[in-house]
Amino acid sequence: MREKAGGVVLVREPQLDKIAGKVVLERFLGYALPVTSFWPLNEEPGDAIFQQWIDDNIIPIDLGRDKYHNRGTRSALESIITDYEIPAGRALGELLVMVNKNNLTGYLKGFYGSITWTLRELYKLGRSQQEVVTAVSHGINTFLDAADKPAQPGEAAVLERLVGGLIGKDFLKSNFSPLFQNFLKLHSIIW
Numbered sequence: 001m002r003e004k005a006g007g008v009v010l011v012r013e014p015q016l017d018k019i020a021g022k023v024v025l026e027r028f029l030g031y032a033l034p035v036t037s038f039w040p041l042n043e044e045p046g047d048a049i050f051q052q053w054i055d056d057n058i059i060p061i062d063l064g065r066d067k068y069h070n071r072g073t074r075s076a077l078e079s080i081i082t083d084y085e086i087p088a089g090r091a092l093g094e095l096l097v098m099v100n101k102n103n104l105t106g107y108l109k110g111f112y113g114s115i116t117w118t119l120r121e122l123y124k125l126g127r128s129q130q131e132v133v134t135a136v137s138h139g140i141n142t143f144l145d146a147a148d149k150p151a152q153p154g155e156a157a158v159l160e161r162l163v164g165g166l167i168g169k170d171f172l173k174s175n176f177s178p179l180f181q182n183f184l185k186l187h188s189i190i191w
Helices: 016-029 047-055 076-083 090-105 115-124 129-148 155-167 169-173 177-186
Strands: 007-011 035-039 058-060
Touching: 007 016, 016 076, 016 090, 016 115, 016 129, 035 129, 047 058, 076 090, 090 129, 115 129
Parallel strands: 007 035, 007 058
Antiparallel strands: none
């Protein structure tokens, strides 16, 4: 049995794939992983630092030699799934496709109000990195929980009418951003 991890190290101002990697790892391990530090963007951690993390049972996500593009994966999330052999069910599979596509094309940040756009704006507004990671983590957890639940009889038709008629087509183009915006409003991060 593996010793319980003491936390994770994330790059400074982590983006969606790194935060998603942390969230999925927490769900897989069954416990929260505090962010022990945010590593400077333009610095590569040396062997001594990696050894210290190993000694402290700290998990670096997408840092130094472990960066996803050095490994041949398409995202930090995909690296975590691979390293820990996490089974990708339907919800995690959908998240992985979205994150990998975003890393390839940046398409999520093009949607006003998307989770990726919002986290970048929160950093620009000077919000603490921990606050942003916590909010985005909650949004990702909510997405995974909701996507894992099958629709009850009649729910799909009701949602189709609601989205197609009352809310409009812009909602369909926004991925899961309305969910994230409502979360932020409830938790007074933006408002």
